[in-house]
Amino acid sequence: MYESFFRTLVKPAQTKIVLLILDGLGGLPLDPLGDTELETAHTPNMDALAARSALGFSLPIGPGISVGSGPGHLAIFGYDPLEYQIGRGALEALGVDFDLHKQDLAARGNFCTLDGQGLLTDRRAGRLPTEQSQKLVQELSAIKVAGVELFLKPIKEHRFAFIMRAEGLSAQLTDTDPLKLAEAPLPVRPKTAAAERSAHLVNQFIAQAQAMLKDLYPANAIMLRGFAQLPEIPSYTDMFKLKAAAVAVNGMYRGVSRLAGMEVLDLPGSSLADEFSALEAKWQDYDFFYLHYKQTDTCGESGDFDGKVRAIEAFDAQLPRLLALKPDVVIITGDHSSPALMQSHSWHPVPLLLYSKLVRADRLAKFGERSCAMGSLGIMPAKYVMPLALANAGRVAKYGA
Amino acid sequence: MYESFFRTLVKPAQTKIVLLILDGLGGLPLDPLGDTELETAHTPNMDALAARSALGFSLPIGPGISVGSGPGHLAIFGYDPLEYQIGRGALEALGVDFDLHKQDLAARGNFCTLDGQGLLTDRRAGRLPTEQSQKLVQELSAIKVAGVELFLKPIKEHRFAFIMRAEGLSAQLTDTDPLKLAEAPLPVRPKTAAAERSAHLVNQFIAQAQAMLKDLYPANAIMLRGFAQLPEIPSYTDMFKLKAAAVAVNGMYRGVSRLAGMEVLDLPGSSLADEFSALEAKWQDYDFFYLHYKQTDTCGESGDFDGKVRAIEAFDAQLPRLLALKPDVVIITGDHSSPALMQSHSWHPVPLLLYSKLVRADRLAKFGERSCAMGSLGIMPAKYVMPLALANAGRVAKYGA
Numbered sequence: 001m002y003e004s005f006f007r008t009l010v011k012p013a014q015t016k017i018v019l020l021i022l023d024g025l026g027g028l029p030l031d032p033l034g035d036t037e038l039e040t041a042h043t044p045n046m047d048a049l050a051a052r053s054a055l056g057f058s059l060p061i062g063p064g065i066s067v068g069s070g071p072g073h074l075a076i077f078g079y080d081p082l083e084y085q086i087g088r089g090a091l092e093a094l095g096v097d098f099d100l101h102k103q104d105l106a107a108r109g110n111f112c113t114l115d116g117q118g119l120l121t122d123r124r125a126g127r128l129p130t131e132q133s134q135k136l137v138q139e140l141s142a143i144k145v146a147g148v149e150l151f152l153k154p155i156k157e158h159r160f161a162f163i164m165r166a167e168g169l170s171a172q173l174t175d176t177d178p179l180k181l182a183e184a185p186l187p188v189r190p191k192t193a194a195a196e197r198s199a200h201l202v203n204q205f206i207a208q209a210q211a212m213l214k215d216l217y218p219a220n221a222i223m224l225r226g227f228a229q230l231p232e233i234p235s236y237t238d239m240f241k242l243k244a245a246a247v248a249v250n251g252m253y254r255g256v257s258r259l260a261g262m263e264v265l266d267l268p269g270s271s272l273a274d275e276f277s278a279l280e281a282k283w284q285d286y287d288f289f290y291l292h293y294k295q296t297d298t299c300g301e302s303g304d305f306d307g308k309v310r311a312i313e314a315f316d317a318q319l320p321r322l323l324a325l326k327p328d329v330v331i332i333t334g335d336h337s338s339p340a341l342m343q344s345h346s347w348h349p350v351p352l353l354l355y356s357k358l359v360r361a362d363r364l365a366k367f368g369e370r371s372c373a374m375g376s377l378g379i380m381p382a383k384y385v386m387p388l389a390l391a392n393a394g395r396v397a398k399y400g401a
Numbered sequence: 402m403y404e405s406f407f408r409t410l411v412k413p414a415q416t417k418i419v420l421l422i423l424d425g426l427g428g429l430p431l432d433p434l435g436d437t438e439l440e441t442a443h444t445p446n447m448d449a450l451a452a453r454s455a456l457g458f459s460l461p462i463g464p465g466i467s468v469g470s471g472p473g474h475l476a477i478f479g480y481d482p483l484e485y486q487i488g489r490g491a492l493e494a495l496g497v498d499f500d501l502h503k504q505d506l507a508a509r510g511n512f513c514t515l516d517g518q519g520l521l522t523d524r525r526a527g528r529l530p531t532e533q534s535q536k537l538v539q540e541l542s543a544i545k546v547a548g549v550e551l552f553l554k555p556i557k558e559h560r561f562a563f564i565m566r567a568e569g570l571s572a573q574l575t576d577t578d579p580l581k582l583a584e585a586p587l588p589v590r591p592k593t594a595a596a597e598r599s600a601h602l603v604n605q606f607i608a609q610a611q612a613m614l615k616d617l618y619p620a621n622a623i624m625l626r627g628f629a630q631l632p633e634i635p636s637y638t639d640m641f642k643l644k645a646a647a648v649a650v651n652g653m654y655r656g657v658s659r660l661a662g663m664e665v666l667d668l669p670g671s672s673l674a675d676e677f678s679a680l681e682a683k684w685q686d687y688d689f690f691y692l693h694y695k696q697t698d699t700c701g702e703s704g705d706f707d708g709k710v711r712a713i714e715a716f717d718a719q720l721p722r723l724l725a726l727k728p729d730v731v732i733i734t735g736d737h738s739s740p741a742l743m744q745s746h747s748w749h750p751v752p753l754l755l756y757s758k759l760v761r762a763d764r765l766a767k768f769g770e771r772s773c774a775m776g777s778l779g780i781m782p783a784k785y786v787m788p789l790a791l792a793n794a795g796r797v798a799k800y801g802a
Binding site for chain 2: 028029032033036057061062063064065066067068069070071072081082085086088339341342344345346347348349369370373374378379
């Protein structure tokens with residue numbers, strides 16, 4: 001209700017909004033009374049911006065729910081993550097720049113290792129080097145299944161995207177990964193009667209793939225999981241009247257940006273400095289930039305508190321390059337929390353900074369969890385952050401006389 | 402939507418959650434700039450826990466709404482109190498351990514005093530001693546009404562529970578208590594056509610009861626109110642995968658716990674120390690404990706500010722017994738506020754403390770209304786407190802990749 005109403009008020013303007021996502025930004029102290037990763041980090045640039053900003057937290061879905069990057073990004077992009085659900089396979093396909101069509105069936109593929117009895121000994125085939133994986137994917141691309149088109153795209157290491165194109169496919173299919181060693185990969189099973197044909201088609205592909213790979217230890221088999229089709233989501237142009245660009249290295253984030261109708265920018269390299277360079281190069285061409293930084297989450301998920309601190313500091317060091325462009329609105333937050341203490345995504349609200357010339361500055365001179373707890377934005381559902389940013393950018397008409 | 406979605410993520414774990422409800426905990430200062438009851442109380446144990454906890458407020462239904470204990474408890478238990486409404490009569494019947502069936506019609510009964518003209522002179526028959534009331538209830542139990550089964554159960558003092566069992570009864574009936582002295586008790590009237598038969602049946606019972614009691618001053622009549630049937634609510638096992646125990650002295654709280662599928666523990670006595678003893682005795686047997694403390698509300702409702710302060714201090718003195726058991730998650734809050742200044746329940750958000758090893762401690766070293774206002778939990782709808790507690794107890798799966 002709010003969302004559809006808000007859209008009626010959105011108007012264009014000559015202003016620029018930047019959404020900076022430090023993946024898994026929110027943290028926890030190692031000692032209950034100590035500082036979090038963000039509080040520990042020396043971040044003079046974010047702190048100076050914080051003093052002129054409104055602070056608070058963004059909450060991806062709701063209290064107690066830890067989200068993956070997909071729903072976390074949809075939420076901070078301004079979509080209701082319970083209304084728009086994207087399956088893993090669709091995200092992976094988007095992530096490798098595959099032009100996924102509405103009826104395509106997508107899944108995440110893994111090379112894996114089976115023993116002589118056909119039981120799993122390594123679910124990731126020893127994290128097969130990307131070059132070898134690319135070669136195998138090319139070989140598997142020769143497989144034909146009658147009545148459908150098949151597309152296979154290498155991702156990183158042991159991963160690939162599987163896409164089947166035909167009319168009337170269904171994603172109501174079970175995974176083949178048993179998620180345990182010493183068990184055999186499972187056949188794909190239909191969850192509904194309408195998915196029976198799809199299951200049969202995918203199993204035909206798998207049978208041919210296993211036959212081709214059986215002597216190619218350690219990558220002597222494949223598994224497929226996360227079968228999905230694209231949801232329909234309104235584009236940033238339709239929803240917010242924004243010409244939007246995405247700056248992200250990793251596939252999933254490029255994919256979810258493209259789903260939202262953002263143009264994914266080419267990068268001169270994969271460092272954070274390269275990401276800021278890409279943004280600088282296209283500054284005149286877009287109204288909105290989303291910039292994704294993965295390193296904070298990578299360290300959080302691997303339990304590397306100090307690494308996450310350094311990653312945040314590295315981000316802080318790049319921030320002046322953006323501020324020199326004089327953006328009208330800057331949002332700094334994450335798609336979810338990833339405390340090093342937990343070595344995983346968590347449910348904790350994510351620190352949120354909103355800068356514009358029209359914000360009520362909280363005068364809190366530190367960007368960190370405890371200062372955000374005193375911020376005027378409170379705990380804000382993530383889907384409301386973009387509406388607030390648009391207002392700060394002069395892009396929302398008054399309602400009523 | 403959030404609630405049903407959340408349920409799909411709940412998973413079991415080997416952790417223990419304790420929900421401590423100080424009934425009517427929230428208060429007000431007697432002098433506008435003074436301290437509330439909770440702030441005045443000397444609570445070294447809760448304060449030490451507060452320093453390692455997240456603070457905030459729980460809001461039973463919404464801004465400006467004062468709740469009774471029934472909806473207040475449903476909310477803090479995690480049910481939407483507007484979705485699940487339990488009538489008074491049903492709560493009273495549950496409260497005296499009556500095995501209320503789904504179609505039963507229940508009401509709260511009062512003995513009262515009428516004068517020679519049949520007008521009320523005392524709505525509570527001088528708070529008739531419980532023993533006398535029990536005897537009268539036994540006599541009234543001889544009443545027969547054709548086509549229905551009747552059950553009468555004594556409660557405390559002048560109160561009793563009235564239950565009628567038959568097919569097709571309706572609770573759409575008006576109260577007989579006019580709520581004013583010098584008026585006559587009212588007949589039961591149907592609010593809908595479907596309730597006409599029920600009204601007729603209940604009025605038959607009342608007529609016989611008044612005839613039996615008419616010479617037994619001061620308890621020479623009865624009144625019935627709060628006609629209700631049980632709502633369908635999901636159990637704690639279904640909703641949260643918790644094996645839940647309730648520790649409560651008073652009937653209503655035992656009743657609402659039982660409705661939520663909790664097992665109501667036997668108590669060695671009715672003191673707060675007895676309640677903690679019951680919890681200690683069964684610590685190994687449950688995942689979740691709800692412990693209810695009535696004294697704070699009793700003092701609040703009677704305007705006894707100092708008594709409420711002492712009640713809070715008495716609770717604080719017992720808290721170490723629980724902490725010694727090393728619970729994974731502890732929630733301290735109330736079902737509503739009951740400021741002594743107002744001598745009633747109030748709409749004010751209720752102080753909320755959430756302790757776990759995974760909480761972002763607010764470093765606020767006092768459990769009180771003003772420190773809660775600075776806490777990171779903000780003003781949290783009461784129904785979200787349990788979801789957050791479950792996350793802190795490792796009982797919620799991540800959503801999405």
